[in-house]
Amino acid sequence: MQWPRAIIHVDLDAFYASVEQLRRPELRGRPIIVGGGGDDYRRGVVSAASYEARRYGVHSAMPLARARRLCPQAVVLPVDFAAYRRASREVFTLARELTPQLEPLSLDEAYLDVTGSIRRLGPPEHIAAGLRDRISEVCGLDASCGVATCKLVAKVASDLRKPRGLVVVPPGGEAAFLAPLPLRRLPGLGPAAERALSGLGLSTLGELAVFPAEALRRRLGEHAAASLLERSRGIDADDVVVPDRPKSVSREETFSVDLADRVLLHRRLRECSADVGRQLRRGGWCARTAMLKLRYSDFSTLTRQMTWSTPQQGDTALADAAIRLFEDAWTGTPVRLLGMGVSGIADSAQLDLFMATGAPRDTRLDHALDALRDRFGAAAPRRGGSGSLRDLDFRGEDLRDGA
Amino acid sequence: MKCSVSPSALSAALSLVSRAVSPRSTLPVLGNVLLETTSGGLRVTATNLDLAIAATVPAEVELDGRTTVPARLISEYVASLAEAPCTMELEPSTQVLHLSCGVHRTNLHGIDAVEFPPLPARDADAAIELDAPVFANAVTQTAMAASADEASPVLTGVLFAVEGDRLTLAATDRHRLAVKTLDVQSSGQKPFTGSVIVPSRHLSEVARAVNPSRPTVSISFSDQRNQVFFNLKDVDISSRLIEGNYPNYAQVIPGESSTTVKLPTASLLREAKTASVLARDAANPVRLRVGENTLTLVAQTAEVGDDEAPLSASVNGDDVQIAFNARYVLDALSVLDSDEVQLSFNGSLQPGVIRPSGRDDYLCIIMPVRVP
Secondary structure (H helix, E strand, O other): OOOOOOEEEEEEOOHHHHHHHHHOHHHOOOOEEEEOEOOEOOOOEEEEEOHHHHOOOOOOOOEHHHHHHHOOOOEEEOOOHHHHHHHHHHHHHHHHOOOOOEEEEEOOEEEEEOHHHHHHHOOHHHHHHHHHHHHHHHHOOOEEEEEEOOHHHHHHHHOOOOOOOEEEOOOOOHHHHHOOOEHHHOOOOOHHHHHHHHHOOOOEHHHHHOOOHHHHHHHHOHHHHHHHHHHHOOOOOOOOOOOOOOOEEEEEEEEEEEEOOHHHHHHHHHHHHHHHHHHHHHHOEEEEEEEEEEEEOOOOEEEEEEEEEEEEOOHHHHHHHHHHHHHHHOOOOOEEEEEEEEEEEEEOOEOOOOOOOOOHHHHHHHHHHHHHHHHHHHHOOOOOOOOOOOOEOOOOOEOOOOO | OEEEEOHHHHHHHHHHHHHHOOOOOOOHHHHEEEEEEEOOEEEEEEEOOOEEEEEEEOEEEEEOOEEEEEHHHHHHHHHOOOOOOEEEEEEOOOOEEEEEEOOEEEEEEOEOHHHOOOOOOOOOOOEEEEEHHHHHHHHHHHHOOOOOOOOOHHHHEEEEEEEOOEEEEEEEOOOEEEEEEEEOEEEOOOOOOEEEEEEHHHHHHHHHHOOOOOOEEEEEEOOOOOEEEEEEOOEEEEEEOOOOOOOOHHHHOOOOOOEEEEEEHHHHHHHHHHHHOOOOOOOOEEEEEEEOOEEEEEEEEOOOEEEEEEEEOEEEEOOEEEEEEHHHHHHHHHOOOOOEEEEEEOOOOOOEEEEEOOOOOEEEEEOOEOOO
């Protein structure tokens, strides 16, 4: 079979929950809900649910409280992004052995353009099956793959037979493959468009594909109509884009108890800033704009930003900016969520004419701390804040936070 | 209003001023050009409130008046006319402009000129004057180093510093800096001194207007120092100035250097262009390796390929290896107006200086790229 372009969409099945089951084998086969933030999972929403929990109607983005009512026997675990990122990196490393043309969509999803690998590795369906098996063998995780001549159809295909599905749409078969599927399956076709289309008596992608263009234009507007028609026929020219660098990097935290203590809030900001700084340094980037996000108890949310005269990547500069923004904005009332982020990201390889040449010692300290955190994770030492030290017990838990 | 003009002259004026038209403004009249009779003929003006360009074309005026018509429409119309006198007459009550040229009898619907925003008035009598081509060259040599990033507005401009009979233009985007010094003549009661920041895009419009029929340019600033006016004979350009403090660029100009290299500008430009094809990593790094009587250009990109080009050069001082963004090097070399270029370095992490050999009226400083 001749593949003008061969795209694989790989999607890890119930990813967060599977990672949890992997490190706690006793949880296998039990309903698991991952949700909440950091040290607390009484609040917040469901981030992921295992297939066992989904059977009870639990799905992501559902408030945790509701999920627990639906499935009281579920094990609720806090989100541990560090662990998911590690697992994700492992999977993507395996995938990159097949082709460097990899576009990650999130921690658990990526497109691969394997057109150039066919001669070396065989037909794309074999490459996809091999990848799925390698992921399960090496990482212990289940993945579903869709294979098609474009990203759009590959994504629809991977979603069709989860978990551990492999759906191949041969070249030329795109429209026929999509035709029997309900409208909702098409990525980018949201509830509003679906309502509009069902108003026209449409329920499948096949019906949409042959619907008169003119009538669709009148209902949806020129641009949306043209794009939907093409997509419903499986036409999508978008290339797999290997990412350059992110537009922004940010970290935020929802507190288990709303905080109004300035010292504690400053400390949290320093910790967020250190996480952001580490990610910048790892990528070899620096950032131009700092951003603060603040949510009060009543859910009113505000963001503030400032631009540095020279791009920054150091923890101290990031934290100082975040704290300055915070001090300008904070009303003194309890805070539910606090976050810091940066944007305007550029390569730090290009030196800056006006960059202060001072503080090389500070830079070395940042890198030393990064290395410690790479090795020891959250237990590694951090820069001290203005607050007093915590009283830790032998397990490393803070005795005073609960007091 | 009633007058007669040559379509080709009017077309040239329209294409010049149309750069200041803002077609998608919320103020419809800003999509129009103002036509008004003056003692010099027919004056055509466009503005987007930041930049205003006016050009005067010779005209036989029978009756004074003014109106505005859609810029795109009249430009396209006039450009397509065969060369024959074009008469225009305004119907003031309806603001319809009747045009007649060759076989065409044309009516264009305009907007009353009273709606056209009044242009900033030139209130100062002090001006500096200089040779227009020299000024245009100075603009080209500096504006290329200005930043395109609106996040730091000050750096999107070119610094104009006037001190006595010297005008210094400087621009930087933090990665490079270009500085040009010119001799000027000052006129007026209280000659202007000090510095202002002019949007670099607007300066390029001034440079575009320069041609042999406009040999000199006269520059003046409003008393409040928020506007700059350029006069080139039949063309007037005014621009708002950028407020803010310009970075102290003088402090980053290196005094001495540990390595200087001289070689023909044209050959370095040509070979650097070729090497840049293989500099595809982020920040497009091209390495310059300076050794005995040689400057070697090295470019390499993993999984793409590499290129090496040794050029003979006259070298003084230490051996050095330094990497620059290839684009910055090409930008600087392409605006250099001398046959021989002088490069100066102070090690691989300090700024490099590119200047015309043996002259100190221009320099371009480029910060290196850190390479593994």
